[in-house]
Amino acid sequence: MVKSCIKISIIVGFMAFFLTSVVNAKDSGWKEAQNKMFEKIGLKSGEVIGKDNWKKVEGLVPDDMVKWVREGKVIMNIGEFGYDASNDAEWDEYGLKHNVGKYSLNKEGVIIETATGKYPKWVYGYPFPDIDLKKDPDAGIKFMHNRDITRGRDGSFKSPFTVEWIGKDGFERVLQNNYYRYNFWGTTETKDDGNANDMMFMEVTVVVAPYDVSGTAQLTYRKIDGSDDQLYVYIPAIRRTKRMSGANRSDPFLGSDFTVDDGNGWLGHTSSMDWKNI
The missing domain is CATH 2.50.20.10 (Lipoprotein localisation LolA/LolB/LppX)
Structure with missing residues:
Protein backbone atom coordinates (compact mmCIF):
# COMPACT_ATOMS: atom_id res chain seq x y z
CA MET A 1 0.00 0.00 0.00
CA VAL A 2 1.28 3.42 -0.94
CA LYS A 3 1.56 5.60 2.12
CA SER A 4 0.22 9.09 1.54
CA CYS A 5 2.05 11.99 3.09
CA ILE A 6 0.98 15.59 2.99
CA LYS A 7 3.78 18.04 3.55
CA ILE A 8 2.46 21.00 5.45
CA SER A 9 4.40 24.14 6.25
CA ILE A 10 3.05 25.54 9.49
CA ILE A 11 3.95 29.01 10.58
CA VAL A 12 3.87 27.85 14.16
CA GLY A 13 5.75 30.72 15.70
CA PHE A 14 3.44 33.37 14.32
CA MET A 15 0.26 31.35 14.80
CA ALA A 16 0.96 30.54 18.42
CA PHE A 17 2.10 34.07 19.17
CA PHE A 18 -0.96 35.56 17.51
CA LEU A 19 -3.37 33.29 19.35
CA THR A 20 -1.91 33.85 22.79
CA SER A 21 -1.04 37.53 22.83
CA VAL A 22 -1.89 40.90 21.37
CA VAL A 23 0.28 41.61 18.33
CA ASN A 24 1.36 45.21 17.89
CA ALA A 25 2.09 45.78 14.21
CA LYS A 26 4.49 48.59 15.10
CA ASP A 27 6.56 46.37 17.38
CA SER A 28 10.06 46.25 15.90
CA GLY A 29 10.81 43.25 18.10
CA TRP A 30 8.26 40.96 16.45
CA LYS A 31 10.93 38.53 15.24
CA GLU A 32 12.49 38.26 18.71
CA ALA A 33 9.03 37.59 20.12
CA GLN A 34 8.56 34.85 17.54
CA ASN A 35 11.86 33.24 18.54
CA LYS A 36 10.81 33.30 22.20
CA MET A 37 7.57 31.58 21.27
CA PHE A 38 9.51 28.89 19.38
CA GLU A 39 11.53 28.30 22.56
CA LYS A 40 8.38 28.21 24.67
CA ILE A 41 6.58 25.60 22.56
CA GLY A 42 9.73 23.56 21.94
CA LEU A 43 9.85 23.70 18.14
CA LYS A 44 12.50 24.87 15.71
CA SER A 45 12.30 26.24 12.19
CA GLY A 46 13.22 23.47 9.74
CA GLU A 47 12.13 20.72 12.12
CA VAL A 48 10.17 17.82 10.63
CA ILE A 49 7.34 16.35 12.68
CA GLY A 50 6.24 12.78 11.97
CA LYS A 51 5.05 9.65 13.72
CA ASP A 52 8.22 9.43 15.83
CA ASN A 53 7.92 12.89 17.41
CA TRP A 54 4.22 13.75 17.01
CA LYS A 55 3.85 14.72 20.66
CA LYS A 56 5.68 17.98 19.91
CA VAL A 57 2.60 19.38 18.14
CA GLU A 58 0.01 17.96 20.52
CA GLY A 59 -2.13 20.85 21.73
CA LEU A 60 -0.86 23.16 18.96
CA VAL A 61 -2.98 21.79 16.10
CA PRO A 62 -6.42 20.10 15.96
CA ASP A 63 -6.67 16.59 17.43
CA ASP A 64 -7.47 15.06 14.04
CA MET A 65 -4.26 16.50 12.61
CA VAL A 66 -2.29 15.10 15.55
CA LYS A 67 -3.85 11.70 14.85
CA TRP A 68 -2.78 11.81 11.19
CA VAL A 69 0.78 12.72 12.18
CA ARG A 70 0.85 9.95 14.80
CA GLU A 71 -0.35 7.41 12.23
CA GLY A 72 2.25 8.52 9.68
CA LYS A 73 -0.29 9.95 7.23
CA VAL A 74 0.94 13.52 7.55
CA ILE A 75 4.41 15.06 7.80
CA MET A 76 4.73 18.61 9.14
CA ASN A 77 7.56 20.89 8.10
CA ILE A 78 7.91 23.63 10.71
CA GLY A 79 8.68 27.07 9.30
CA GLU A 80 9.12 30.53 10.72
CA PHE A 81 7.17 33.62 9.79
CA GLY A 82 9.27 35.84 7.55
CA TYR A 83 6.96 38.79 7.05
CA ASP A 84 7.75 42.06 8.81
CA ALA A 85 4.38 42.99 10.30
CA SER A 86 5.61 46.46 11.21
CA ASN A 87 4.39 47.85 7.89
CA ASP A 88 0.83 47.26 9.10
CA ALA A 89 1.15 50.35 11.29
CA GLU A 90 -0.80 52.59 8.89
CA TRP A 91 -3.82 50.28 9.13
CA ASP A 92 -3.76 50.22 12.93
CA GLU A 93 -3.26 53.96 13.21
CA TYR A 94 -6.09 54.77 10.80
CA GLY A 95 -8.66 53.04 12.98
CA LEU A 96 -7.44 54.72 16.16
CA LYS A 97 -7.33 58.11 14.46
CA HIS A 98 -10.61 58.02 12.51
CA ASN A 99 -12.91 55.26 13.79
CA VAL A 100 -13.14 55.58 17.58
CA GLY A 101 -16.86 56.00 18.31
CA LYS A 102 -17.68 56.29 14.60
CA TYR A 103 -19.36 52.89 14.35
CA SER A 104 -21.70 50.88 16.55
CA LEU A 105 -23.94 47.82 16.28
CA ASN A 106 -27.68 47.67 15.66
CA LYS A 107 -29.86 45.14 17.49
CA GLU A 108 -28.98 42.47 14.90
CA GLY A 109 -25.26 43.00 15.46
CA VAL A 110 -24.64 44.66 12.08
CA ILE A 111 -22.23 47.60 11.79
CA ILE A 112 -23.93 51.00 11.52
CA GLU A 113 -22.77 54.61 11.66
CA THR A 114 -23.22 55.90 15.19
CA ALA A 115 -24.23 59.38 14.05
CA THR A 116 -26.82 58.38 11.43
CA GLY A 117 -27.84 54.81 12.27
CA LYS A 118 -27.27 53.94 8.60
CA TYR A 119 -25.12 51.19 7.14
CA PRO A 120 -21.73 52.62 6.14
CA LYS A 121 -20.93 52.57 2.43
CA TRP A 122 -17.19 52.27 3.08
CA VAL A 123 -15.19 51.15 6.11
CA TYR A 124 -11.41 51.29 6.39
CA GLY A 125 -9.22 50.43 9.35
CA TYR A 126 -10.59 48.59 12.36
CA PRO A 127 -14.18 49.80 12.90
CA PHE A 128 -13.78 49.10 16.63
CA PRO A 129 -10.13 49.94 17.39
CA ASP A 130 -10.47 50.38 21.16
CA ILE A 131 -12.46 47.35 22.37
CA ASP A 132 -12.51 46.78 26.12
CA LEU A 133 -12.15 43.00 25.96
CA LYS A 134 -12.88 42.57 29.67
CA LYS A 135 -15.86 44.88 30.21
CA ASP A 136 -17.60 45.32 26.86
CA PRO A 137 -20.37 42.67 26.50
CA ASP A 138 -20.10 43.08 22.71
CA ALA A 139 -16.33 42.57 22.69
CA GLY A 140 -16.60 39.22 20.90
CA ILE A 141 -18.68 40.36 17.96
CA LYS A 142 -16.73 43.64 17.62
CA PHE A 143 -13.48 41.67 17.50
CA MET A 144 -14.92 39.47 14.74
CA HIS A 145 -16.11 42.50 12.77
CA ASN A 146 -12.56 43.85 12.98
CA ARG A 147 -11.33 40.54 11.67
CA ASP A 148 -13.84 40.63 8.80
CA ILE A 149 -12.68 44.06 7.65
CA THR A 150 -9.04 42.96 7.44
CA ARG A 151 -9.99 40.54 4.65
CA GLY A 152 -10.70 43.53 2.44
Missing part, protein backbone atom coordinates in the same frame (compact mmCIF):
# COMPACT_ATOMS: atom_id res chain seq x y z
CA ARG A 153 -7.18 44.90 2.61
CA ASP A 154 -6.20 43.03 -0.55
CA GLY A 155 -8.69 45.04 -2.58
CA SER A 156 -9.34 42.95 -5.69
CA PHE A 157 -7.35 39.81 -6.33
CA LYS A 158 -7.15 36.40 -7.99
CA SER A 159 -6.01 33.31 -6.09
CA PRO A 160 -5.58 29.87 -7.69
CA PHE A 161 -6.22 26.90 -5.39
CA THR A 162 -6.73 23.15 -5.53
CA VAL A 163 -9.01 20.70 -3.76
CA GLU A 164 -7.31 17.32 -3.47
CA TRP A 165 -8.68 13.94 -2.46
CA ILE A 166 -6.10 11.86 -0.56
CA GLY A 167 -7.25 8.41 0.53
CA LYS A 168 -5.56 5.69 2.55
CA ASP A 169 -4.02 4.36 -0.67
CA GLY A 170 -2.73 7.76 -1.77
CA PHE A 171 -3.78 10.40 -4.28
CA GLU A 172 -7.25 10.03 -5.80
CA ARG A 173 -8.15 13.20 -7.73
CA VAL A 174 -7.83 16.96 -7.79
CA LEU A 175 -9.88 20.03 -8.71
CA GLN A 176 -8.01 23.07 -10.03
CA ASN A 177 -9.79 26.36 -9.38
CA ASN A 178 -9.45 30.13 -9.51
CA TYR A 179 -10.86 32.36 -6.79
CA TYR A 180 -11.62 36.02 -7.56
CA ARG A 181 -12.64 38.61 -4.99
CA TYR A 182 -13.54 42.29 -5.13
CA ASN A 183 -13.77 44.04 -1.77
CA PHE A 184 -15.69 47.24 -1.10
CA TRP A 185 -14.75 47.50 2.59
CA GLY A 186 -11.24 47.50 4.00
CA THR A 187 -9.48 48.88 0.93
CA THR A 188 -8.68 52.36 -0.34
CA GLU A 189 -9.43 51.20 -3.89
CA THR A 190 -13.17 51.80 -3.35
CA LYS A 191 -13.03 54.90 -1.17
CA ASP A 192 -14.60 57.20 -3.75
CA ASP A 193 -16.78 54.84 -5.79
CA GLY A 194 -19.98 55.46 -3.77
CA ASN A 195 -20.89 51.76 -3.40
CA ALA A 196 -24.31 52.33 -4.99
CA ASN A 197 -25.32 48.67 -4.60
CA ASP A 198 -24.40 48.48 -0.89
CA MET A 199 -21.87 45.68 -1.33
CA MET A 200 -19.33 44.42 1.18
CA PHE A 201 -17.67 42.12 -1.36
CA MET A 202 -18.23 40.04 -4.47
CA GLU A 203 -16.48 36.75 -5.13
CA VAL A 204 -16.33 34.18 -7.92
CA THR A 205 -14.98 30.63 -7.75
CA VAL A 206 -14.33 28.97 -11.12
CA VAL A 207 -13.36 25.33 -11.68
CA VAL A 208 -10.58 25.09 -14.28
CA ALA A 209 -9.99 21.31 -14.35
CA PRO A 210 -10.74 18.45 -14.81
CA TYR A 211 -12.62 18.77 -18.07
CA ASP A 212 -15.91 17.20 -16.95
CA VAL A 213 -16.54 19.98 -14.40
CA SER A 214 -14.45 22.76 -15.95
CA GLY A 215 -16.39 26.01 -16.19
CA THR A 216 -18.50 25.41 -13.11
CA ALA A 217 -18.68 28.79 -11.40
CA GLN A 218 -20.10 30.19 -8.19
CA LEU A 219 -20.85 33.90 -7.74
CA THR A 220 -21.51 35.42 -4.30
CA TYR A 221 -22.73 38.91 -3.42
CA ARG A 222 -22.34 40.00 0.23
CA LYS A 223 -24.41 43.04 1.27
CA ILE A 224 -23.58 45.50 4.05
CA ASP A 225 -26.95 45.09 5.79
CA GLY A 226 -26.44 41.55 7.10
CA SER A 227 -28.96 39.99 4.70
CA ASP A 228 -28.38 36.49 3.32
CA ASP A 229 -25.76 36.28 0.58
CA GLN A 230 -26.96 36.26 -3.01
CA LEU A 231 -25.49 33.07 -4.45
CA TYR A 232 -25.54 31.90 -8.07
CA VAL A 233 -24.00 28.78 -9.61
CA TYR A 234 -23.37 28.21 -13.32
CA ILE A 235 -23.44 24.55 -14.35
CA PRO A 236 -21.88 24.06 -17.82
CA ALA A 237 -23.31 20.56 -18.29
CA ILE A 238 -26.83 22.02 -18.51
CA ARG A 239 -25.78 25.55 -19.53
CA ARG A 240 -27.89 27.06 -16.79
CA THR A 241 -27.36 29.45 -13.89
CA LYS A 242 -29.16 28.51 -10.69
CA ARG A 243 -29.95 30.71 -7.69
CA MET A 244 -28.83 28.95 -4.51
CA SER A 245 -29.47 29.62 -0.84
CA GLY A 246 -26.84 31.88 0.68
CA ALA A 247 -27.89 31.00 4.22
CA ASN A 248 -26.01 27.70 4.45
CA ARG A 249 -22.28 28.05 3.91
CA SER A 250 -21.54 24.52 5.10
CA ASP A 251 -22.60 22.71 1.93
CA PRO A 252 -19.87 20.53 0.37
CA PHE A 253 -17.90 21.86 -2.59
CA LEU A 254 -18.38 19.59 -5.65
CA GLY A 255 -18.60 16.37 -3.68
CA SER A 256 -15.66 17.02 -1.38
CA ASP A 257 -15.55 17.43 2.39
CA PHE A 258 -14.47 21.02 1.73
CA THR A 259 -17.17 23.64 2.35
CA VAL A 260 -17.67 27.22 1.20
CA ASP A 261 -16.44 28.53 4.55
CA ASP A 262 -13.33 26.38 4.90
CA GLY A 263 -10.99 28.54 2.85
CA ASN A 264 -11.47 31.46 5.22
CA GLY A 265 -12.07 29.58 8.46
CA TRP A 266 -15.22 31.66 8.89
CA LEU A 267 -16.91 33.54 6.06
CA GLY A 268 -20.49 33.65 7.27
CA HIS A 269 -22.26 36.76 8.51
CA THR A 270 -20.68 37.68 11.83
CA SER A 271 -24.03 39.16 12.90
CA SER A 272 -25.70 35.75 12.47
CA MET A 273 -23.81 34.26 15.42
CA ASP A 274 -23.44 34.95 19.13
CA TRP A 275 -19.84 35.79 20.06
CA LYS A 276 -18.24 35.90 23.48
CA ASN A 277 -14.69 36.80 24.44
CA ILE A 278 -13.39 34.24 26.97
Whole structure:
Protein backbone atom coordinates (compact mmCIF):
# COMPACT_ATOMS: atom_id res chain seq x y z
CA MET A 1 0.00 0.00 0.00
CA VAL A 2 1.28 3.42 -0.94
CA LYS A 3 1.56 5.60 2.12
CA SER A 4 0.22 9.09 1.54
CA CYS A 5 2.05 11.99 3.09
CA ILE A 6 0.98 15.59 2.99
CA LYS A 7 3.78 18.04 3.55
CA ILE A 8 2.46 21.00 5.45
CA SER A 9 4.40 24.14 6.25
CA ILE A 10 3.05 25.54 9.49
CA ILE A 11 3.95 29.01 10.58
CA VAL A 12 3.87 27.85 14.16
CA GLY A 13 5.75 30.72 15.70
CA PHE A 14 3.44 33.37 14.32
CA MET A 15 0.26 31.35 14.80
CA ALA A 16 0.96 30.54 18.42
CA PHE A 17 2.10 34.07 19.17
CA PHE A 18 -0.96 35.56 17.51
CA LEU A 19 -3.37 33.29 19.35
CA THR A 20 -1.91 33.85 22.79
CA SER A 21 -1.04 37.53 22.83
CA VAL A 22 -1.89 40.90 21.37
CA VAL A 23 0.28 41.61 18.33
CA ASN A 24 1.36 45.21 17.89
CA ALA A 25 2.09 45.78 14.21
CA LYS A 26 4.49 48.59 15.10
CA ASP A 27 6.56 46.37 17.38
CA SER A 28 10.06 46.25 15.90
CA GLY A 29 10.81 43.25 18.10
CA TRP A 30 8.26 40.96 16.45
CA LYS A 31 10.93 38.53 15.24
CA GLU A 32 12.49 38.26 18.71
CA ALA A 33 9.03 37.59 20.12
CA GLN A 34 8.56 34.85 17.54
CA ASN A 35 11.86 33.24 18.54
CA LYS A 36 10.81 33.30 22.20
CA MET A 37 7.57 31.58 21.27
CA PHE A 38 9.51 28.89 19.38
CA GLU A 39 11.53 28.30 22.56
CA LYS A 40 8.38 28.21 24.67
CA ILE A 41 6.58 25.60 22.56
CA GLY A 42 9.73 23.56 21.94
CA LEU A 43 9.85 23.70 18.14
CA LYS A 44 12.50 24.87 15.71
CA SER A 45 12.30 26.24 12.19
CA GLY A 46 13.22 23.47 9.74
CA GLU A 47 12.13 20.72 12.12
CA VAL A 48 10.17 17.82 10.63
CA ILE A 49 7.34 16.35 12.68
CA GLY A 50 6.24 12.78 11.97
CA LYS A 51 5.05 9.65 13.72
CA ASP A 52 8.22 9.43 15.83
CA ASN A 53 7.92 12.89 17.41
CA TRP A 54 4.22 13.75 17.01
CA LYS A 55 3.85 14.72 20.66
CA LYS A 56 5.68 17.98 19.91
CA VAL A 57 2.60 19.38 18.14
CA GLU A 58 0.01 17.96 20.52
CA GLY A 59 -2.13 20.85 21.73
CA LEU A 60 -0.86 23.16 18.96
CA VAL A 61 -2.98 21.79 16.10
CA PRO A 62 -6.42 20.10 15.96
CA ASP A 63 -6.67 16.59 17.43
CA ASP A 64 -7.47 15.06 14.04
CA MET A 65 -4.26 16.50 12.61
CA VAL A 66 -2.29 15.10 15.55
CA LYS A 67 -3.85 11.70 14.85
CA TRP A 68 -2.78 11.81 11.19
CA VAL A 69 0.78 12.72 12.18
CA ARG A 70 0.85 9.95 14.80
CA GLU A 71 -0.35 7.41 12.23
CA GLY A 72 2.25 8.52 9.68
CA LYS A 73 -0.29 9.95 7.23
CA VAL A 74 0.94 13.52 7.55
CA ILE A 75 4.41 15.06 7.80
CA MET A 76 4.73 18.61 9.14
CA ASN A 77 7.56 20.89 8.10
CA ILE A 78 7.91 23.63 10.71
CA GLY A 79 8.68 27.07 9.30
CA GLU A 80 9.12 30.53 10.72
CA PHE A 81 7.17 33.62 9.79
CA GLY A 82 9.27 35.84 7.55
CA TYR A 83 6.96 38.79 7.05
CA ASP A 84 7.75 42.06 8.81
CA ALA A 85 4.38 42.99 10.30
CA SER A 86 5.61 46.46 11.21
CA ASN A 87 4.39 47.85 7.89
CA ASP A 88 0.83 47.26 9.10
CA ALA A 89 1.15 50.35 11.29
CA GLU A 90 -0.80 52.59 8.89
CA TRP A 91 -3.82 50.28 9.13
CA ASP A 92 -3.76 50.22 12.93
CA GLU A 93 -3.26 53.96 13.21
CA TYR A 94 -6.09 54.77 10.80
CA GLY A 95 -8.66 53.04 12.98
CA LEU A 96 -7.44 54.72 16.16
CA LYS A 97 -7.33 58.11 14.46
CA HIS A 98 -10.61 58.02 12.51
CA ASN A 99 -12.91 55.26 13.79
CA VAL A 100 -13.14 55.58 17.58
CA GLY A 101 -16.86 56.00 18.31
CA LYS A 102 -17.68 56.29 14.60
CA TYR A 103 -19.36 52.89 14.35
CA SER A 104 -21.70 50.88 16.55
CA LEU A 105 -23.94 47.82 16.28
CA ASN A 106 -27.68 47.67 15.66
CA LYS A 107 -29.86 45.14 17.49
CA GLU A 108 -28.98 42.47 14.90
CA GLY A 109 -25.26 43.00 15.46
CA VAL A 110 -24.64 44.66 12.08
CA ILE A 111 -22.23 47.60 11.79
CA ILE A 112 -23.93 51.00 11.52
CA GLU A 113 -22.77 54.61 11.66
CA THR A 114 -23.22 55.90 15.19
CA ALA A 115 -24.23 59.38 14.05
CA THR A 116 -26.82 58.38 11.43
CA GLY A 117 -27.84 54.81 12.27
CA LYS A 118 -27.27 53.94 8.60
CA TYR A 119 -25.12 51.19 7.14
CA PRO A 120 -21.73 52.62 6.14
CA LYS A 121 -20.93 52.57 2.43
CA TRP A 122 -17.19 52.27 3.08
CA VAL A 123 -15.19 51.15 6.11
CA TYR A 124 -11.41 51.29 6.39
CA GLY A 125 -9.22 50.43 9.35
CA TYR A 126 -10.59 48.59 12.36
CA PRO A 127 -14.18 49.80 12.90
CA PHE A 128 -13.78 49.10 16.63
CA PRO A 129 -10.13 49.94 17.39
CA ASP A 130 -10.47 50.38 21.16
CA ILE A 131 -12.46 47.35 22.37
CA ASP A 132 -12.51 46.78 26.12
CA LEU A 133 -12.15 43.00 25.96
CA LYS A 134 -12.88 42.57 29.67
CA LYS A 135 -15.86 44.88 30.21
CA ASP A 136 -17.60 45.32 26.86
CA PRO A 137 -20.37 42.67 26.50
CA ASP A 138 -20.10 43.08 22.71
CA ALA A 139 -16.33 42.57 22.69
CA GLY A 140 -16.60 39.22 20.90
CA ILE A 141 -18.68 40.36 17.96
CA LYS A 142 -16.73 43.64 17.62
CA PHE A 143 -13.48 41.67 17.50
CA MET A 144 -14.92 39.47 14.74
CA HIS A 145 -16.11 42.50 12.77
CA ASN A 146 -12.56 43.85 12.98
CA ARG A 147 -11.33 40.54 11.67
CA ASP A 148 -13.84 40.63 8.80
CA ILE A 149 -12.68 44.06 7.65
CA THR A 150 -9.04 42.96 7.44
CA ARG A 151 -9.99 40.54 4.65
CA GLY A 152 -10.70 43.53 2.44
CA ARG A 153 -7.18 44.90 2.61
CA ASP A 154 -6.20 43.03 -0.55
CA GLY A 155 -8.69 45.04 -2.58
CA SER A 156 -9.34 42.95 -5.69
CA PHE A 157 -7.35 39.81 -6.33
CA LYS A 158 -7.15 36.40 -7.99
CA SER A 159 -6.01 33.31 -6.09
CA PRO A 160 -5.58 29.87 -7.69
CA PHE A 161 -6.22 26.90 -5.39
CA THR A 162 -6.73 23.15 -5.53
CA VAL A 163 -9.01 20.70 -3.76
CA GLU A 164 -7.31 17.32 -3.47
CA TRP A 165 -8.68 13.94 -2.46
CA ILE A 166 -6.10 11.86 -0.56
CA GLY A 167 -7.25 8.41 0.53
CA LYS A 168 -5.56 5.69 2.55
CA ASP A 169 -4.02 4.36 -0.67
CA GLY A 170 -2.73 7.76 -1.77
CA PHE A 171 -3.78 10.40 -4.28
CA GLU A 172 -7.25 10.03 -5.80
CA ARG A 173 -8.15 13.20 -7.73
CA VAL A 174 -7.83 16.96 -7.79
CA LEU A 175 -9.88 20.03 -8.71
CA GLN A 176 -8.01 23.07 -10.03
CA ASN A 177 -9.79 26.36 -9.38
CA ASN A 178 -9.45 30.13 -9.51
CA TYR A 179 -10.86 32.36 -6.79
CA TYR A 180 -11.62 36.02 -7.56
CA ARG A 181 -12.64 38.61 -4.99
CA TYR A 182 -13.54 42.29 -5.13
CA ASN A 183 -13.77 44.04 -1.77
CA PHE A 184 -15.69 47.24 -1.10
CA TRP A 185 -14.75 47.50 2.59
CA GLY A 186 -11.24 47.50 4.00
CA THR A 187 -9.48 48.88 0.93
CA THR A 188 -8.68 52.36 -0.34
CA GLU A 189 -9.43 51.20 -3.89
CA THR A 190 -13.17 51.80 -3.35
CA LYS A 191 -13.03 54.90 -1.17
CA ASP A 192 -14.60 57.20 -3.75
CA ASP A 193 -16.78 54.84 -5.79
CA GLY A 194 -19.98 55.46 -3.77
CA ASN A 195 -20.89 51.76 -3.40
CA ALA A 196 -24.31 52.33 -4.99
CA ASN A 197 -25.32 48.67 -4.60
CA ASP A 198 -24.40 48.48 -0.89
CA MET A 199 -21.87 45.68 -1.33
CA MET A 200 -19.33 44.42 1.18
CA PHE A 201 -17.67 42.12 -1.36
CA MET A 202 -18.23 40.04 -4.47
CA GLU A 203 -16.48 36.75 -5.13
CA VAL A 204 -16.33 34.18 -7.92
CA THR A 205 -14.98 30.63 -7.75
CA VAL A 206 -14.33 28.97 -11.12
CA VAL A 207 -13.36 25.33 -11.68
CA VAL A 208 -10.58 25.09 -14.28
CA ALA A 209 -9.99 21.31 -14.35
CA PRO A 210 -10.74 18.45 -14.81
CA TYR A 211 -12.62 18.77 -18.07
CA ASP A 212 -15.91 17.20 -16.95
CA VAL A 213 -16.54 19.98 -14.40
CA SER A 214 -14.45 22.76 -15.95
CA GLY A 215 -16.39 26.01 -16.19
CA THR A 216 -18.50 25.41 -13.11
CA ALA A 217 -18.68 28.79 -11.40
CA GLN A 218 -20.10 30.19 -8.19
CA LEU A 219 -20.85 33.90 -7.74
CA THR A 220 -21.51 35.42 -4.30
CA TYR A 221 -22.73 38.91 -3.42
CA ARG A 222 -22.34 40.00 0.23
CA LYS A 223 -24.41 43.04 1.27
CA ILE A 224 -23.58 45.50 4.05
CA ASP A 225 -26.95 45.09 5.79
CA GLY A 226 -26.44 41.55 7.10
CA SER A 227 -28.96 39.99 4.70
CA ASP A 228 -28.38 36.49 3.32
CA ASP A 229 -25.76 36.28 0.58
CA GLN A 230 -26.96 36.26 -3.01
CA LEU A 231 -25.49 33.07 -4.45
CA TYR A 232 -25.54 31.90 -8.07
CA VAL A 233 -24.00 28.78 -9.61
CA TYR A 234 -23.37 28.21 -13.32
CA ILE A 235 -23.44 24.55 -14.35
CA PRO A 236 -21.88 24.06 -17.82
CA ALA A 237 -23.31 20.56 -18.29
CA ILE A 238 -26.83 22.02 -18.51
CA ARG A 239 -25.78 25.55 -19.53
CA ARG A 240 -27.89 27.06 -16.79
CA THR A 241 -27.36 29.45 -13.89
CA LYS A 242 -29.16 28.51 -10.69
CA ARG A 243 -29.95 30.71 -7.69
CA MET A 244 -28.83 28.95 -4.51
CA SER A 245 -29.47 29.62 -0.84
CA GLY A 246 -26.84 31.88 0.68
CA ALA A 247 -27.89 31.00 4.22
CA ASN A 248 -26.01 27.70 4.45
CA ARG A 249 -22.28 28.05 3.91
CA SER A 250 -21.54 24.52 5.10
CA ASP A 251 -22.60 22.71 1.93
CA PRO A 252 -19.87 20.53 0.37
CA PHE A 253 -17.90 21.86 -2.59
CA LEU A 254 -18.38 19.59 -5.65
CA GLY A 255 -18.60 16.37 -3.68
CA SER A 256 -15.66 17.02 -1.38
CA ASP A 257 -15.55 17.43 2.39
CA PHE A 258 -14.47 21.02 1.73
CA THR A 259 -17.17 23.64 2.35
CA VAL A 260 -17.67 27.22 1.20
CA ASP A 261 -16.44 28.53 4.55
CA ASP A 262 -13.33 26.38 4.90
CA GLY A 263 -10.99 28.54 2.85
CA ASN A 264 -11.47 31.46 5.22
CA GLY A 265 -12.07 29.58 8.46
CA TRP A 266 -15.22 31.66 8.89
CA LEU A 267 -16.91 33.54 6.06
CA GLY A 268 -20.49 33.65 7.27
CA HIS A 269 -22.26 36.76 8.51
CA THR A 270 -20.68 37.68 11.83
CA SER A 271 -24.03 39.16 12.90
CA SER A 272 -25.70 35.75 12.47
CA MET A 273 -23.81 34.26 15.42
CA ASP A 274 -23.44 34.95 19.13
CA TRP A 275 -19.84 35.79 20.06
CA LYS A 276 -18.24 35.90 23.48
CA ASN A 277 -14.69 36.80 24.44
CA ILE A 278 -13.39 34.24 26.97
